[in-house]
Amino acid sequence: MRLRGEPGSGVLWSKDDVYARVLGPERPGRVRGVGLGFTPSRRSSTNASQFTSTPLLPSRTTQRFSKLENQSSRVTEKLAQVQEQLAQTEARHQEQLAQTEARHQEQLSSIEARHQEQLSSMDARNQQQMAKVMARMNTIFAQISQGSPSLNMS
Numbered sequence: 377m378r379l380r381g382e383p384g385s386g387v388l389w390s391k392d393d394v395y396a397r398v399l400g401p402e403r404p405g406r407v408r409g410v411g412l413g414f415t416p417s418r419r420s421s422t423n424a425s426q427f428t429s430t431p432l433l434p435s436r437t438t439q440r441f442s443k444l445e446n447q448s449s450r451v452t453e454k455l456a457q458v459q460e461q462l463a464q465t466e467a468r469h470q471e472q473l474a475q476t477e478a479r480h481q482e483q484l485s486s487i488e489a490r491h492q493e494q495l496s497s498m499d500a501r502n503q504q505q506m507a508k509v510m511a512r513m514n515t516i517f518a519q520i521s522q523g524s525p526s527l528n529m530s
Contacts (some may be wrong), residue, residue, distance in 0.1 A: 396402070
């Protein structure tokens with residue numbers, strides 16, 4: 377079995393090696409057993425070893441990668457801005473909520489104070505009316521106990 381290629385520079389091939397027996401004859405556009413990397417089209421197995429190392433990224437791929445990195449940076453910056461705006465909006469909302477709560481508490485206190493005043497006023501009127509009724513009843517009882525025939529009910 378004779379190997380083709382240069383030792384130390386890549387993979388050595390033979391027309392009847394184990395790979396050739398299992399995979400069949402070499403086909404154009406394929407490089408067997410080399411792994412990932414550049415796959416030359418229409419190359420013979422005799423010079424396949426020169427394509428075994430992964431070449432540097434082509435300029436177009438590098439440019440595309442740079443463009444994607446820039447887009448990723450812009451998206452990250454935009455996300456940070458949106459998060460900052462969200463935080464500011466939430467802070468404003470919390471402040472407005474606190475102001476509304478304070479305003480409602482103030483209104484509730486005012487309503488309670490008015491209610492208390494009304495209750496006190498009603499209580500004072502009831503006390504006055506009760507005093508009048510009691511005085512009138514005392515007058516009537518006094519007249520009854522003296523045996524007065526004429527009761528003034530007005």
